[in-house]
Amino acid sequence: MKRNIKHLVIMLSACYTLASCNDEFLNTDPLGEVSESAVWTDPALAEAFVTGIYQGFGQGGFNEEMLASLTDEAIFTHPGRGLNNITEARINSADVGWNSDARRTYNWQRLYSYIRRTNIAIENLSDPQFDNTGGIVDRLLGEAKFMRAYYYHDLARYFGGVPLIARPYELGEETYEEPRATWEETVNFIIADLDDAATLLEGKSMVPGRTSELAALALKSRVLLYAASDLHDAPTAQSNATTLSGFSDIDLLAYTSGNRTERWQKAQAAAMEAIQKGSGNLFGLSSPVSHEDGIQNYINNSMARNGGENEIILGRYFINAKQEDGGRQGLFNGPNGYNNWAGNTPVQLLVDDYEMMDGTEFDWSNPAHASTPYENRDARFYASVLYDGAQWKPRSTANMPKDPLGQIQTGTYEVTDGSGTKVTHFGLDTRNSSIEDWNGSYTGYYFRKFIDADPAIVDQNTWQEVPWPIIRYTEVVLNYVEASLELGQEEEARNWLNQIRFRVGQPAITDTGDALVERYRNERRIEMAYEEQRFHDVRRWMIAEETFGRQANTISITGTLKSGQTLSTYRYDPGVYNYEYQVVPIDPGKENRLWLDKMYFIPIHRDEINRNSNLVQNPGFD
Structure with missing residues (x-):
């Protein structure tokens, strides 16, 4: 401080002796700032x-x-972030x-x-x-x-x-x-x-x-x-x-x-x-697209590409030149078997709410559904969730020998060793994995929506350019549908709701009355998953006790070799394995969800x- 004062005194003294000094000497604007008046x-x-x-x-x-991890969409994998304070009221x-x-x-x-x-x-x-x-x-x-x-x-x-x-x-x-x-x-x-x-x-x-x-x-x-x-x-x-x-x-x-x-x-x-x-994307269809086109259409809408950019009314955009956390969704939410962090993982409650391709509800009491729970589901399921056996990116060079096909592994499976003896293989994307097991999902699922499937995007090392939809056109359509339902205009509501469904290949809804309201609410849940809608929708509908009050759950998957089959390196293959699926609650020690009415605000x-x-x-x- 004394040194600065000394220098200021010298400068002031010089000002009195040098002809170049003037009255503006002490009135110069700071070089690194702009004055408010100038702005x-x-x-x-x-x-x-x-x-x-x-x-x-x-x-x-x-x-x-x-x-999403404060709702019945997901659970957050890692402790100590204050999310449990909310989900446990x-x-x-x-x-x-x-x-x-x-x-x-x-x-x-x-x-x-x-x-x-x-x-x-x-x-x-x-x-x-x-x-x-x-x-x-x-x-x-x-x-x-x-x-x-x-x-x-x-x-x-x-x-x-x-x-x-x-x-x-x-x-x-x-x-x-x-x-x-x-x-x-x-x-x-x-x-x-x-x-x-x-x-x-x-x-x-x-x-x-x-x-x-x-x-x-x-x-x-x-x-x-x-x-x-x-x-x-x-x-x-x-x-x-x-x-x-x-x-x-x-x-x-x-x-x-x-x-x-x-x-x-x-x-x-x-x-x-x-x-x-x-305009949105692909509104005005009079019949459902194919299932395959439906998957791609929803991916395009989520990634804001190939027509899906018309869905974004207001977005938060990211570019690789500025490496922000918003470009790291693959790292934050991708599978641990790909050296990612598995942050916000879908819970079974959400997975079960995806319809079948024919528009009927998924039902664990249906033997056909229970034996193959990931077949013939709403196209948005495949575009939003990574599940056991789902085809994904190639694994890293170091891990590719463990999974040459790039398939999600969230179960426990039998394989045979060099002597032909059956041994247990823990899926590479589980908490018992040989790859970063501490980052494994507790739910048996991973985030797919918003994550670039391009193999060149190596999630733990590169950023992606996918915008966050602050406001999406389809949300506005859903708002219109809900208001129409509340005003008793069911035909108008169904017309717009079916336009949303047709572009993902789902059949028309024909319900009426309370059943139509429930179909609408589930449609909003599925279409807007992970987009910060559910947290507010459940509250304003005042259905939190029966939704957010439920314990989050997971899937337990076991693959046993069929008679006469041997396999040394695991791959998903129903021709080689018998698969058993069992829904189980999340360990209360991890999270014990509770709803109290004070949580409405x-x-x-x-x-x-x-x-x-x-x-x-x-x-x-x-």
Whole structure:
């Protein structure tokens, strides 16, 4: 410090003696920073600021720990990440479980930090200091309004009504303590921003990774669908959840007045408006495609390729030039026998909900189903899940002699040694594997969706360029179907639902009434698997006790050699082996799932309650 002061004194002294010095000597701008005033007078700098607001998306949903593992879609393999606190209903206001500032989850402070950035942008762009050449001011203001709506929607779907801050706070304000808005006020605020965003972005070209008029309309359909759902209708919610029934501030979480039918009508209209602005991929089919085409169509939609890119309304994109975690899904979720980490593995509960090819339910009590559970299933099963015997990539050079064919091995099998004696071979993709057994799946399955099958993508060493679907066109169609069902328009709902099914080769649904609602909910579960929909859908439908309350389960597979058969290097082969499949629960020592009604909403962290005495905590938490 003394050295710096000495140098400053010398410089000041020199300034008095050198003719080149002037009054501006101490007023130079820092060379490594840009002043705030300069940002809002320069279109390029303003655009850079707005672009920075998108950082709040983090890795999209491609974190190492995925939201799917907090649901009946998956279980997380590795301990100590705070996921069990949620699946076992052990969170509290001092420990809200799985969460991180660096990830796009329900971190209150992080989301509000990005809301502040949107407020700065909106304030400055509402009174612009540069020309609206090419509509740049409108576009940037529309993007900022969309992003503010998005972050508030993220807060609302975890917490309910939240403080609505519509301007950037300054230092020295009288108070920074704001009360929570009601659920209705919060929804209205978000919708107003989305309406503004859609108007400002109308006619602007869609750029991958940036928002658009269509994205604003699509998010509006989601927000209004949530708003119309059971969880946010006070009489319905309180009759279905004991924790909510005694909550005196229920208006923070649900509508306490108004017409529910009108809310469904608004949700339906918003979805149709978005549907008409977009196209999606392969909508409009009048009959199912072939099973093989169905598998490829779903892969294309998941990978956003070969027409599937039209599914992405708003995505988080990744490039190999910038090696981010979002490009490491193969490493995070791939099989341990391929030197990957097996992070979020599908549970049997999800696998069992994939239909048969003929549209009937899979049933373990059916001998044909039980003996060959991976045959003749919905095409989306093969595009989403790696199962025992599934063909996958070549293994590493070191491990290829153990499996020359590149087949998933999640069972225990007989093989013969050099003397012809039967010995046990533990599958290479199990927790008893000879390859990184500590990374083996507990469930007997692995993640396939979003993972590039190209053998050149060696998951543990290379990144992939697959976008995360923040909003997908098919979600909007499903939103429309649900609103139509709630309004009693069954034929309209079936028409759109069958278009989704036809492109994956599944037959038309003909159900009516409650059976049709159940078919729709299962269709949404399967079509949107691993896309951060299930966590919110189950809650807003208020069916968590019978879904999230179930213990996660796994498959136990045993392969015994048929009479007279010998095999020294294991391969999946029903001609050589008799296979037995048995569903078993996950060891409670690994995870013991429990549902309590307080889990319908996340608690506001105690630190936030201590900072703001006007905040009311969510029910079931202190």
